[in-house]
Amino acid sequence: MNNYNINKGIGRTVEFKGLKAQYLFIFAGGLLGILILVMVLYMAGLNSYACLFIGVGGASLIIWQTFSLNKKYGAYGLMKVGAVKSHPRYIICRKPIRRYIAKHTTTK
Numbered sequence: 001m002n003n004y005n006i007n008k009g010i011g012r013t014v015e016f017k018g019l020k021a022q023y024l025f026i027f028a029g030g031l032l033g034i035l036i037l038v039m040v041l042y043m044a045g046l047n048s049y050a051c052l053f054i055g056v057g058g059a060s061l062i063i064w065q066t067f068s069l070n071k072k073y074g075a076y077g078l079m080k081v082g083a084v085k086s087h088p089r090y091i092i093c094r095k096p097i098r099r100y101i102a103k104h105t106t107t108k
Contacts, residue, residue, distance in 0.1 A: 013075050020075040023066050030062035 013021050038055040042048065069078060 019066065019070050022078060023070045026069070027062065027066045030066065031059055034058040034062060 014024060016024055019027055034055060038051050042051045073081065
């Protein structure tokens with residue numbers, strides 16, 4: 001008889017080495033961007049040690065910032081912060097109050 005493993009992670013967020021949800025995309029995209037930047041700079045003729053310094057410095061900055069954002073905001077906190085910034089702080093109502101109180105009449 002065959003034994004099959006059941007996937008117990010259905011409905012859970014994706015996690016890799018402690019990074020959750022959208023932080024994985026930020027992490028991978030940042031490292032890919034640094035790699036492309038270093039390759040372009042090297043092909044443009046920049047010193048190889050300068051390229052190495054930019055690559056290591058940029059990658060370490062991406063890793064540090066991604067893990068600190070993950071620790072600070074959690075799985076969905078970064079999306080919530082972005083949503084709060086897109087909402088107005090207060091609603092301005094410039095119509096006179098009597099307009100809301102007045103009885104509306106309909107015409108036929």
